[in-house]
Each structure stands twice: as structure tokens, then as C-alpha cells.
Amino acid sequence: MENKIGSINYRELLNKYKMVLVLICMVIIMSIVSEHFLTSQNIINIIRQISINAILAIGATFVIITGGIDLSQGSVLAVSGVIAASFIKHGYASIFIAAITGILVSCLLGFINGLTIANFKVPPFVVTLAMMTIARGIAYVYTDGRPIVDLDKRFLVLGQGSLGFLPYPIIVMIIVAVLAAIILYMTKFGRYVFSIGGNIQAARVSGINTNRIIVLVYTLSGLLAGLAGVMLASRINTGQPQAGQSYEMDAIAAAVIGGTSLSGGVGTIAGTLVGAIIIGVINNSLNLLNVSQYYQLIVKGIVIAVAVIIDVKSQKKF
Amino acid sequence: MNGSSEYLLEMRNISKHFPGVQALDDVTFKVKRGEIHALVGENGAGKSTLMKVLLGIIQPDKGEIILKGERVKIYNPRIALSLGLSMIHQEISLVPERTVAENIWLGREPTLKRVGFLKWSELFSKTEKLLKELDLIINPKQKVSSLNVAGMQMVEIARAVSYNSDLIIMDEPTSALSEKEVEKLFNIIRSLKEKGTSVIYISHKLDEIFKIADRVTALRDGQYIGTSDITQVDHQTLISMMVGREIKNIFPKKQIEIGNTVMEVKGISRKGAFEDISFSVRKGEILGIAGLMGAGRTEVVRAIFGIDPIDSGSIFIDNEKVKIDSPKKAIKLGIGLVTEDRKKYGLALCRSVKENISMANMDKFCKLSFISRKKELKACQEMIRLLSIKTPSHKQTVSSLSGGNQQKVVLANWLQTQPKILILDEPTRGIDVGAKSEIHKLMTQFAEEGMAIIMISSELPEILGMSDRILVMHEGRVKGEFSRDEASQEKILACAVGGEQSGK
Ligand SMILES: Nc1ncnc2c1ncn2[C@@H]1O[C@H](COP(=O)(O)OP(=O)(O)OP(=O)(O)O)[C@@H](O)[C@H]1O
Ligand SMILES: [Mg+2]
Numbered sequence: 001m002e003n004k005i006g007s008i009n010y011r012e013l014l015n016k017y018k019m020v021l022v023l024i025c026m027v028i029i030m031s032i033v034s035e036h037f038l039t040s041q042n043i044i045n046i047i048r049q050i051s052i053n054a055i056l057a058i059g060a061t062f063v064i065i066t067g068g069i070d071l072s073q074g075s076v077l078a079v080s081g082v083i084a085a086s087f088i089k090h091g092y093a094s095i096f097i098a099a100i101t102g103i104l105v106s107c108l109l110g111f112i113n114g115l116t117i118a119n120f121k122v123p124p125f126v127v128t129l130a131m132m133t134i135a136r137g138i139a140y141v142y143t144d145g146r147p148i149v150d151l152d153k154r155f156l157v158l159g160q161g162s163l164g165f166l167p168y169p170i171i172v173m174i175i176v177a178v179l180a181a182i183i184l185y186m187t188k189f190g191r192y193v194f195s196i197g198g199n200i201q202a203a204r205v206s207g208i209n210t211n212r213i214i215v216l217v218y219t220l221s222g223l224l225a226g227l228a229g230v231m232l233a234s235r236i237n238t239g240q241p242q243a244g245q246s247y248e249m250d251a252i253a254a255a256v257i258g259g260t261s262l263s264g265g266v267g268t269i270a271g272t273l274v275g276a277i278i279i280g281v282i283n284n285s286l287n288l289l290n291v292s293q294y295y296q297l298i299v300k301g302i303v304i305a306v307a308v309i310i311d312v313k314s315q316k317k318f
Numbered sequence: 319m320n321g322s323s324e325y326l327l328e329m330r331n332i333s334k335h336f337p338g339v340q341a342l343d344d345v346t347f348k349v350k351r352g353e354i355h356a357l358v359g360e361n362g363a364g365k366s367t368l369m370k371v372l373l374g375i376i377q378p379d380k381g382e383i384i385l386k387g388e389r390v391k392i393y394n395p396r397i398a399l400s401l402g403l404s405m406i407h408q409e410i411s412l413v414p415e416r417t418v419a420e421n422i423w424l425g426r427e428p429t430l431k432r433v434g435f436l437k438w439s440e441l442f443s444k445t446e447k448l449l450k451e452l453d454l455i456i457n458p459k460q461k462v463s464s465l466n467v468a469g470m471q472m473v474e475i476a477r478a479v480s481y482n483s484d485l486i487i488m489d490e491p492t493s494a495l496s497e498k499e500v501e502k503l504f505n506i507i508r509s510l511k512e513k514g515t516s517v518i519y520i521s522h523k524l525d526e527i528f529k530i531a532d533r534v535t536a537l538r539d540g541q542y543i544g545t546s547d548i549t550q551v552d553h554q555t556l557i558s559m560m561v562g563r564e565i566k567n568i569f570p571k572k573q574i575e576i577g578n579t580v581m582e583v584k585g586i587s588r589k590g591a592f593e594d595i596s597f598s599v600r601k602g603e604i605l606g607i608a609g610l611m612g613a614g615r616t617e618v619v620r621a622i623f624g625i626d627p628i629d630s631g632s633i634f635i636d637n638e639k640v641k642i643d644s645p646k647k648a649i650k651l652g653i654g655l656v657t658e659d660r661k662k663y664g665l666a667l668c669r670s671v672k673e674n675i676s677m678a679n680m681d682k683f684c685k686l687s688f689i690s691r692k693k694e695l696k697a698c699q700e701m702i703r704l705l706s707i708k709t710p711s712h713k714q715t716v717s718s719l720s721g722g723n724q725q726k727v728v729l730a731n732w733l734q735t736q737p738k739i740l741i742l743d744e745p746t747r748g749i750d751v752g753a754k755s756e757i758h759k760l761m762t763q764f765a766e767e768g769m770a771i772i773m774i775s776s777e778l779p780e781i782l783g784m785s786d787r788i789l790v791m792h793e794g795r796v797k798g799e800f801s802r803d804e805a806s807q808e809k810i811l812a813c814a815v816g817g818e819q820s821g822k
Contacts, residue, residue: 012337089721188684198666205625205663206678206731207649265668 067264080229085239095125159235197264332381338710361722410659569783577601606785654737
């Protein structure tokens with residue numbers, strides 16, 4: 001009897017940390033296969049590369065927990081990037097103000113997403129799909145389809161510089177993750193996000209202003225996409241209207257691999273980070289092994305499918 | 319191999335463990351051919367779990383199942399069906415956007431050979447025949463989502479019967495049915511029995527069990543307590559078999575000093591739902607609202623609570639006219655609503671017990687938007703204790719609680735808002751006798767503290783036992799009003815079916 005309880009707890013634990021285990025296995029295998037993998041240089045490299053995806057994925061996590069989805073993140077990211085870049089290039093404002101402007105415009109786009117979803121009761125998939133096209137269009141119109149290159153050196157620090165051995169993108173990612181976790185687990189807003197995803201009708205009957213929370217969640221997703229856009233522009237020294245294409249897919253994938261349920265109500269920030277790292281490790285490993293970009297896509301797709309299958313299987317027991 | 323065995327089904331030494339609970343512990347359960355066997359026990363005793371094991375929905379840790387003298391392994395519900403076992407689930411499991419006919423024959427639709435196209439006309443005529451046999455007035459072409467809960471339950475029943483099984487399991491089939499429909503169901507059960515079909519009947523309504531069952535088995539905390547002929551036991555013995563102690567008073571009503579009018583509803587109407595509803599409720603008073611299923615009672619309280627809009631009429635709270643356009647506003651004004659359909663409006667099933675208990679109370683636990691965990695936890699644990707919610711911990715997801723315990727979680731959520739006016743829509747549906755008497759005791763206690771309570775119930779004994787005043791609704795209108803003293807089962811029933819205006 002005692003024994004049985006022990007073994008079941010063990011199984012539950014295993015279930016909870018299964019993706020961490022997958023990650024550990026990947027790391028072990030890769031450090032055997034390639035001597036370049038487990039070097040501090042490479043590890044920092046991986047984390048720096050995932051930082052943008054992780055930031056988007058955190059936004060996606062909030063949205064998906066409410067039972068929604070945000071397909072516009074990649075395009076919104078581009079809008080923010082080109083606005084910030086052009087402001088800097090033309091000297092409209094200080095670097096800081098330029099970045100903030102880009103982010104605020106992204107917030108606004110996210111806000112419009114949320115408002116439309118909440119007020120017209122249109123499925124998030126459709127609304128954000130429309131916004132995906134619209135925002136991409138805005139980015140092209142704004143730049144006339146041409147990239148804005150050669151930005152102020154000081155702006156590039158955000159994407160390229162580092163504090164000691166830690167690159168700034170990693171620091172920003174950590175700050176975002178910590179703040180997100182605080183918001184999600186420790187505030188009323190975070191709790192309502194879970195309640196809405198669990199059962200929006202019950203949440204409404206319980207007096208929760210569900211529309212307000214939904215608008216806020218999509219605004220937050222827009223804000224993080226905007227932040228990611230500024231970071232990307234700084235990193236590639238360009239305001240690129242094509243930037244961030246299909247980034248939303250990687251973000252959703254990271255969230256789902258990390259255990260966020262697409263039917264809503266379930267998800268964690270730590271899980272999403274693990275999901276983002278797994279995707280990063282896959283990309284990095286395949287690079288180290290000289291697998292072509294094209295094959296990388298296939299492998300990544302398979303991993304996502306497997307992750308979702310495992311997730312569904314382990315929940316089905318109830 | 320001998321088919322002459324007296325027992326159709328023997329479940330032997332079944333055990334099942336879930337994280338934190340031994341749901342079944344060495345349970346043995348035998349059903350004879352052609353008998354109606356009641357299965358009773360408190361909320362969380364393991365009744366549904368035992369039946370899920372039988373149907374192959376979950377696998378037991380230990381034990382064996384003997385069906386018609388042969389040992390069988392039931393790995394999934396399909397095998398169970400092919401062995402002649404079917405079930406009416408406690409939780410309705412229909413596809414809402416499909417028609418009644420499609421739902422009944424789901425997976426067994428008559429199709430053109432090989433091509434696989436549906437033969438719609440045959441599908442509908444088959445359904446019509448079945449429904450007629452069962453004396454159910456439901457249109458086969460109607461979408462299930464357009465039926466009320468009772469209608470859906472009847473469709474579930476028709477589906478279970480349509481398999482022509484040897485054994486039909488009914489897990490609380492009457493929880494959403496009115497007396498008349500219950501009578502219909504009993505007729506169906508009796509004719510099944512005549513055909514030699516066995517029925518396992520799970521219910522918390524002891525009257526029903528005495529009326530329909532041949533034998534009864536009790537479970538308690540996952541353990542087998544005993545089996546007996548129904549003629550050998552009385553109410554008290556059955557209750558003590560279930561809860562392990564005696565319950566003296568299911569309706570612990572106290573005479574409480576009734577205060578001022580807290581809420582007054584004047585002539586409210588909502589097109590297609592109810593018309594010209596007026597009533598008032600006073601401090602310390604329990605106002606019962608009786609009526610048949612579909613009389614519009616739920617619609618009225620939903621509108622009062624701001625879930626649905628009101629077309630005309632007005633509501634006064636403490637003599638002040640108020641406009642309630644959202645549940646948030648209602649809660650602010652001191653109203654609480656325990657909804658009828660807990661799955662749809664009451665619970666976030668994938669979230670924890672704690673989060674569900676505090677869903678409507680977050681403002682109380684928050685300072686500057688930050689949750690005070692300590693405060694929240696303390697309040698939740700107090701509620702879990704107060705309502706004796708059976709759960710391994712406050713972290714458990716609500717979906718894994720037994721039906722009755724889920725109901726208590728909804729109740730806890732609303733009790734915590736400490737409303738001035740508490741509206742309870744079928745508060746004890748699916749709740750065991752012990753817990754029922756607890757909830758009634760709480761109602762009395764809250765009334766004593768000055769709360770005004772409006773209770774919708776389809777159980778007449780509950781209405782009669784707990785209310786100070788009784789409103790009877792019929793087809794969206796108030797048909798009568800009775801004081802506690804003048805009310806009787808006959809009078810209310812006559813009024814509820816639309817008989818002449820009585821009372822006052
Ligand atoms: N999937 C599950 N995971 C964890 N615990 C479970 C699960 N299913 C049931 N339980 C637990 O097993 C116990 C028995 O539950 P069960 O649903 O069989 O009760 P019941 O007798 O049908 O109660 P009720 O009258 O309330 O419907 C309960 O304590 C319940 O919380
Ligand atoms: Mg049950």
C-alpha cells in the first residue's frame with residue numbers, strides 16, 4: 001500500500017517534469033555526439049538565440065491559457081522593429097523613445113486584437129490571422145518594402161552587447177520571464193487568466209470582467225512582440241519589414257511543448273521556457289551536425305507533434 | 319460456462335487507487351439476471367468509479383469481472399458494449415450540435431453498404447420508433463443543444479436502451495428529471511426488467527430506490543458495506559449503511575425571526591422565458607421556488623443575477639431601484655448565485671479546488687492586485703472543512719472530484735462571498751443525504767445570521783422542508799404562493815402542472 005502510493009507519486013513527478021527529462025536526454029546525447037555542444041560558449045549562444053522566441057512564447061502562453069491564440073505576433077514584431085529603426089535612422093527621437101514607440105504601437109495592435117475578440121465574439125484564430133496580414137502590410141507600407149539599415153551604434157547594444165559574459169538579450173528574457181511568472185501566479189489578473197481558460201462562463205458568473213482580461217492578455221502579447229521586434233532590429237542592425245515571419249509558430253510550439261494546453265486553463269512560464277530551450281537545442285544540434293535548414297524544419301515539426309501527443313496521452317487518464 | 323448461474327455479473331475484489339485516494343478497496347458486487355440493483359453511498363464513495371471499471375473506462379488495479387459465468391477483461395467501452403453492457407452517465411455525454419437521432423445511433427448509423435453514406439430517413443424512422451416505444455415526446459430531428467437538461471437525459475436513456483443490452487447502468491439518471499419524467503423512466507425500467515434486462519441504479523434519492531429497486535448494495539469510502547433485499551431495510555438502516563451513522567433530520571428548519579424586505583422584484587419579463595414575475599424576499603427568510611423542469615425558474619434567477627437581460631420590470635434592493643446588467647454588479651449588490659449546471663456555469667474543471675473556491679472572491683484575497691496566498695488558503699481550507707468536501711488536497715483538480723463534491727465546491731465559492739441574498743438553483747442535486755442535511759443546516763444558519771435565501775428545487779420534500787414561503791411557477795409565470803403552513807405536496811403539485819390558482 002505504502003509502496004503503491006510512493007510509486008504513483010513518482011509517476012506524477014515524472015509526468016510533471018517529462019519535458020525537462022527530454023531536454024536532459026538531448027543534452028546528454030549531444031554532448032556525446034559533438035564536442036562543441038557542451039561548451040559555455042555554445043550554451044550561451046543557444047540561450048541568446050532563443051531569447052526572442054522565448055519572449056514571444058511567454059506572450060503566447062498567456063493567450064493560450066485563456067483558450068485563445070495569437071497568430072499576429074510575427075507581423076506585429078516587424079511593425080515594432082521598423083518603427084523603432086526608422087525613428088532612430090531619421091533622428092525623430094532618442095533611441096529610448098524610438099524603442100518605446102515601436103513597442104507602444106505593437107501594444108495598440110494587440111489591444112485591437114483583444115477588443116475585437118472580446119466585443120464581437122469572433123474566434124481569436126480568425127481575428128489574429130487578419131491582424132497577421134494587416135500588420136505585415138503596415139510594415140511594408142511604412143518602409144516602402146525596403147529595409148532600414150545602418151542604425152545608431154548605441155542602439156545595437158541591446159541586441160549585440162553583453163553585461164559581463166551575459167548578452168543583453170538573455171538578461172531581457174530573464175527579466176520578462178520573472179515578471180511574467182509574478183503576474184501569472186501572484187496577481188489577481190493572472191488568476192483570472194487561468195479561470196477564463198478553465199471556463200469562461202463560470203468566470204463571468206463569478207463576477208470576473210472577462211472582456212477586460214481578454215483585451216489585456218492580447219495587449220500583453222502585442223507588447224512582448226513589440227519588445228522582441230526592437231531586440232531583433234538591434235541584433236541585425238536593420239528594421240526589416242519581412243522580419244519575424246512565422247515566428248508566432250515557434251512561439252506557440254514552445255508554449256505547447258512546455259505543457260500549455262491549447263484547450264486553455266493550463267500552462268506555466270517555466271514550462272514555456274523549457275519548450276523554447278528544447279527548440280533552441282534542436283536547432284543548434286542540427287546545425288552542429290551539419291543538417292540542412294530544410295531537414296531542420298522537418299525534425300522540428302516531428303518533435304512538436306510528439307510533444308503534443310505525449311501531452312494529450314498523459315492527460316487522458318482522467 | 320454454465321449459463322444457469324443466478325448472477326449475471328460478479329465483480330470480485332476490485333481495487334482502484336488514484337493519487338491521494340483509494341477509490342475502491344476490495345469491492346465485491348453481484349447483480350442477478352433481470353433485477354434492479356441499487357448502488358448507494360456518499361459522494362465520493364466510489365460508485366461511479368466502480369461502474370467505470372465495469373465499462374472499461376478505467377482499469378482496476380486488482381480484481382476480476384465475471385459476466386454470464388465467464389471471466390472477462392474489459393479494456394475499453396467498446397468491448398463492454400459488445401458484451402452487452404451499456405451506461406447512462408452521470409455527466410451528460412452527447413454531441414450538442416447534432417440531432418437527437420444522430421446522437422442515439424452515434425457510431426452505429428445505418429449507412430448505404432460500402433459507400434458509407436448516411437441513410438437519413440432510416441435513421442430518423444428508427445429513432446422515432448424507439449422514442450415511441452419509450453413513450454418519449456422528443457423530435458428526432460431536433461438538435462440536442464436545443465433540449466433542456468431533462469430532454470438530454472431522456473436522449474441518454476434512449477441511447478442506452480437502444481443497445482438492447484443485458485445490463486444497463488444508470489448513474490443518477492433522475493437528477494435532472496421532474497416527477498413525471500421520473501415516472502416515465504420507471505416505466506421504462508420496469509419493462510426492461512420484464513424483458514430480463516438487469517439494471518444497476520445509482521441514486522441519492524432514497525425514495526426512488528425504495529420504489530424501484532429489488533436489492534441494494536452500499537459502498538462507503540471505497541469499501542463494500544453490504545447487500546440486502548430492499549424489503550429487508552428501511553430508510554434509517556440504508557442511511558446508516560451509507561454514512562456510517564444516523565441522520566436524524568434532513569430538514570433542520572428553524573423558526574427564525576423574519577426581518578425587512580431585502581429584495582423586491584416587480585413585474586419582470588423576458589421574452590420567451592418568463593412573464594410578469596413579482597416577488598419579494600426578506601431578511602432571514604428562505605423563499606422556495608417550486609415548479610416543473612422548464613417552468614422558467616432558472617431563467618428568472620439568471621436574469622436577476624445579470625446573466626441575461628430583462629425586457630421590462632424592475633428590481634429593488636433595500637428599497638432602492640437597481641439595474642443589474644452583469645454578474646459583477648449583482649455580486650457587488652450582495653447577491654450570490656449557485657447555478658444549476660455546475661459544469662457549464664459553475665466550475666473551471668481543469669483548475670484546482672482552491673482556485674474554484676476563491677473564483678468569486680479574489681478581491682477579498684488581494685491587496686493591490688497581489689494575491690495573499692495565506693489568506694486565500696486559510697479561507698479555502700475552512701470551506702473544505704465546513705462543507706466536508708472530500709478531496710486529497712486543495713490542489714486537486716476539480717475534474718477528478720466526485721459529482722457531489724464538485725457541487726460542494728460551487729457552493730463554497732458562493733458562500734465565501736457572504737451575500738446578503740443567496741440564490742440556490744437546485745443546491746442539493748446529486749448530493750448524498752449526509753451532505754444534504756449539512757447544506758440544509760448551513761442554509762438555516764445563514765438565514766439566522768440574516769441572509770435572505772431563494773431556493774429553487776425540484777424536490778418537493780426539500781421545498782416543503784426548508785422554505786418559509788413557497789412560490790410556484792408554471793410556464794414562465796408565477797402560478798401561486800403558499801406560506802409554510804398552508805403548503806402541501808398536493809397543492810404545490812397541482813399548481814405546478816398549471817392547475818387553478820391556489821394559495822392566497
Ligand atoms: N480520475 C480521478 N483521479 C483522481 N481521483 C479520482 C478520479 N476519479 C475519481 N476519483 C476519486 O475517487 C473517489 C470516488 O469517486 P466516484 O466518482 O466514484 O464517487 P461517487 O460514489 O460516484 O460519488 P457521487 O455520488 O458524488 O457521484 C472520489 O474521492 C474521487 O475524488
Ligand atoms: Mg458518481
